[in-house]
Amino acid sequence: MPDPVIRPARPDEYDEVGNVWMKSWVSTGLGEPSNFLLANLRARVRHEIESGWSLFVADDHGTIAAMLALHLPKRYLDQLFVAPDYQGQSLGRRLLAFTRTQMPDEMYLRCVRENEKAWRWYEREGFVFEKEETEPSNGFVMKYYRWKKEGKAS
Secondary structure, eight states, rough: OOEEEEOOOOOGGHHHHHHHHHHHHHHHHHHOOHHHHHHHHHHHHHHHHTTOOOOOOEEEEEEEEEEEEEEETTTTTEEEOOOOOGGTTTHHHHHHHHHHHHSSSSEEEEEEETTTTHHHHHHHOOEEEEEEEEEETTOOOEEEEEEEEETOOO
């Protein structure tokens, strides 16, 4: 079976992207599934696209296996979430490799401090911790990371 194809998300898929986002977030143990959370994430997908997101999906023969949201002008990897059924199959690593084709010299991201599995993975993938700050909108402490291509000057 071929790997899921990474491609731009279509507007008719935005609701399903929100669903994948919620299921993946819940799989971290940091949230509970709810209609309220799902509605908020679906609305946020549309809002963030209007605000500059480039949204990609990993398409497994019509099933959205993951979502990837980049803010290219800011060199910011905003969201990378893999659906629970696809976790542990190197899809996150493929999405990160794709991200490096979009932002080949440098990028930033942030990760919830309690999501240790995620931030440890980013550290293994070459991201360097820069700071922690509390996100006022939700109270989570966020760890900020930066990745820079080796040999690139600041």
